Amino acid sequence: MTYCVAVRVDQGLVMLSDTRTNAGMDNIARFRKSFTYHVPGDRAITMLCSGNLSITQGVKATLSKAIKESALDPGIETILNCDTMHRVAQIVGTAMQAMQQRYRENIEMGGSASSGASIMIAGQRKGGKPRLYLIYSAGNFIEATEDTPFFQIGEHKYGKPILDRIIKRETSLEDATKAVLVSMDSTLRSNLSVGMPLDLTVIQRDIFDFRVRTRIEADNEEFARISQSWGAALRKGFEDLPNVLD
Template identity: 50%
Template sequence: MTYCCGMVLDKGLVLMSDTRTNSGVDNVSVFRKMFTWEVPGERIISVMTAGNLATTQAVISKLEERTKAPEDRHVSLLEAPTMFQVATEMGQLLRETVRKTQSENNTKSRFTASMILAGQIKGMEPRLFMVYPEGNFIEASSDTPFFQIGETKYGRPILIRGYDRAMTMEDAVKLLMVSFDSTLKANLSVGMPLDLLVIERDAFGKSHEQRIDSHNPYFTAISDVWGEKLRDAFHTLPDFSFDGSG
């Protein structure tokens, strides 16, 4: 399984993904799920993937090829005039890849995938998209300021309660770490290391990039303190009573 999350802030974009893939408890591997292309000072584009590994790797490889040798009828990620067009090209490629793989394997469900696309092109706003296996996509908005793919349910409650578009990048990273810690604790199919990418508004490059492993002291502190504070909060809640007053 997978867990990836991207959020839009007033100050830019923050992305985080896990790296675990597995086909059973005895077959666990680490694969990068976050991929980034940039033209320093002009644009940065990042993609996070979830779903069938062969499908997502095929899409990423094709996108990489197009940045080096664009096809006549397709636009390279490094040349597309808008992030909307990048999302359109990516959606079409994902749909074609899923359809081809399903046809070759005579199935309709095993080879699906979804992606989160984030980035900024000079002269435009930072933008965040969710791209579906059917090729269609939606863009983040004030009503939906963050996207999750993969194993989303365990890490979602803290995002809903803690997210604030005006928060600092540092607080956004802290919020994502709590979200990922909650997911790691609840689901063994999501695993470390984690990949973190911060894209500050108008930086057109990686403001901060980091791989966070299980020995990372900050992540360990976040996990320990969060668990302790949750237990403290639980014990401060009003007591239940079986005499009818609770």
């Protein structure tokens, strides 16, 4: 399993994913779930993946092949040359649909796995606003709004409470980053199928580049301080609660 979270606020976008893939207690591996695409001065895009690994890797391969071929034939439309972020989501959705149509029946007939997969696409292109989309297995998708400024895929339930309390459209990019890190920390503590290292990406509005694009390893001191400080704050808050028993 995995956990990926993406947030859209007025100042930009924050994306975080783990790297653990669990196909049974004795078959745990690390695979990158976060992928970035960039045209300097024009667009910055991050893709986060969850679900059947063969399906999501197939989608990524389809996108990469089109990008490579477009270098020789500029008429080929890709996520790096299309007109809008909405069109980016459509291209990814079409690739997802093609992978499902090609492999779903055989995968599910095998009985060992589901072909279900989800992808989040977050980014901004020049002339547009920061956008965030959640793409389903069928290739259809929804967009984050002011009422729903974040999406989660994978093991999302443990990390949702902090996002519900903190994330609003006016939340600063710094606070949004802290919130997704706390959200991941809560998930790591409660679910063994989610694991380090983590991939963090931050896109600041109207920069068309990555303000942060880094891997957080298990020995990262800054993440450890956030985890420890959040745990201490929770314990202090609990101790300060009024007693309900005489």
